[in-house]
Every structure is written in structure tokens, then in C-alpha cells.
Amino acid sequence: MNRVHDNKPTSAALRRDKQPQPHTGDSYRAPLRVPSGTGCRECGAVYDNGRWLWCATTRRTSQLVCPACRRILEHAxxxxxxxxxxxxxxxxxxxxxxxxxxxxxxxxxxxxxxxxxxxxxxxxxxxxxxxxxxxxxxxxxxxxxxxxxxxxxxxxxxxxxxxxxxxxxxxxx
CATH class of the missing domain: 3.30.70 (Alpha-Beta Plaits)
Structure with missing residues (x-):
């Protein structure tokens, strides 16, 4: 069986200055994903599968302050x-x-x-x-x-x- 190879370079193969960069770096967004089930101690929003949601969950593992509450608290x-x-x-x-x-x-x-x-x-x-x-x-x-x-x-x-x-x-x- 012949495999067709795609000759497009992956982002890891690109030079660092040629890699796509985000439009803007938002310092209020976490650079790494927060563990699912983490809740905001200010508003009660829950981080689940990459998104902050308004849902009640029983498996809240830890708490932190969500980006929106941080902006409100810091007037930013x-x-x-x-x-x-x-x-x-x-x-x-x-x-x-x-x-x-x-x-x-x-x-x-x-x-x-x-x-x-x-x-x-x-x-x-x-x-x-x-x-x-x-x-x-x-x-x-x-x-x-x-x-x-x-x-x-x-x-x-x-x-x-x-x-x-x-x-x-x-x-x-």
C-alpha cells in the first residue's frame, strides 16, 4: 500500500520567527489549561473541557479566581x-x-x-x-x-x- 505524504511542514518544523503567533496576549487568560472541575471562588463559574461555564458540578477539585472576576477586582x-x-x-x-x-x-x-x-x-x-x-x-x-x-x-x-x-x-x- 502506498502512502501519500503531505510535504507541508508542521509548526514544530517551522522556524520560531515563522510560527503563527496569537493576535494579542491576554494576561488575564491562563497560559495553560486549568484542570476541569475548577471553580471560581468569586462568581461560581466552573472550568470544564476548556471553557468557563455556568453549571453546577459536584466534582469541584479546586478553586481560583476566573479571568472575568480578576478583571473586575483589578478594574482592568x-x-x-x-x-x-x-x-x-x-x-x-x-x-x-x-x-x-x-x-x-x-x-x-x-x-x-x-x-x-x-x-x-x-x-x-x-x-x-x-x-x-x-x-x-x-x-x-x-x-x-x-x-x-x-x-x-x-x-x-x-x-x-x-x-x-x-x-x-x-x-x-
Whole structure:
């Protein structure tokens, strides 16, 4: 029987400078896998088969602080969204806040590490910080779908923080 050999080099055969590197190194993610059944002592999320989940397990072997809780405790968001103050935002403040909380709850139910950290109301608008980038993108898409306006998302390499800015085109109601 003749075997067909693939001549593609494996990642071990590639030179170190040619090996694919992760886009960004997140210092809040563990470099090695945590043993399955490990739970977070802050929020109760459980690490199982490579993912943090909201599930009750009886075989909890050890406890540590999950990456999302570490971000919250250290006030180090993964993403921030600036809602620029305008007449529209002032007039629809309660609707926008309800949308933010609804989207955060939906994302947190599916992904234990995606949480809303804070909503700070400031003179020029609102600053929303999250523990993950996916939640920010979900909130941004929901704002565009519901309230329209403009959304700009910016990620600088090496910064480790996804920044977004939303503003409504109509400054009047």
C-alpha cells in the first residue's frame, strides 16, 4: 500500500520567527489549561473541557479566581464603549440603559467570561466597560440596530483594550 505524504511542514518544523503567533496576549487568560472541575471562588463559574461555564458540578477539585472576576477586582476592562452625549441619548437614556443590561445578561448566560463591569455616566455621555470584547461588539450591534447612529471600533495592537465610540447622528430628538 502506498502512502501519500503531505510535504507541508508542521509548526514544530517551522522556524520560531515563522510560527503563527496569537493576535494579542491576554494576561488575564491562563497560559495553560486549568484542570476541569475548577471553580471560581468569586462568581461560581466552573472550568470544564476548556471553557468557563455556568453549571453546577459536584466534582469541584479546586478553586481560583476566573479571568472575568480578576478583571473586575483589578478594574482592568477588556473593552470600553463611549456613548457620546447628545440630545438623543439624554432623551432615550432609560431605553439605552435597558438595552445595555439586556444584552449583557444574554451574553453572560452563554459565556461566563463576558460581563458588564460598569456604566459610568459622565458629563459628555456614558462610559461602558466590559470584561470581554464579544460583549462590546454585541452591545454595539444592538445599539445600531435599535437606535441607529454611528459606531466606530478601534483595537490597537499591544494595547490589550478594545475601544468603541457610539454617537447618534441626530443631536435633537
Amino acid at each position: 476592562p477588556a473593552a470600553e464603549l463611549w456613548l457620546q452625549g447628545c440630545g438623543y441619548l439624554d432623551a432615550h437614556r432609560d431605553e439605552v440603559l435597558a438595552l445595555l443590561h439586556h444584552q449583557a445578561q444574554g451574553e453572560q448566560e452563554r459565556h461566563a467570561l463576558e460581563r458588564l463591569m460598569r456604566i459610568d455616566e459622565q458629563a459628555g455621555g456614558m462610559k461602558v466597560t466590559t470584561t470581554g470584547t464579544h460583549l462590546l461588539r454585541r452591545i454595539g450591534a444592538a445599539l445600531l440596530r435599535t437606535h441607529h447612529g454611528r459606531l466606530s471600533i478601534e483595537y490597537r495592537d499591544g494595547d490589550g483594550l478594545l475601544r468603541a465610540r457610539w454617537s447618534h447622528a441626530d443631536s435633537d430628538v
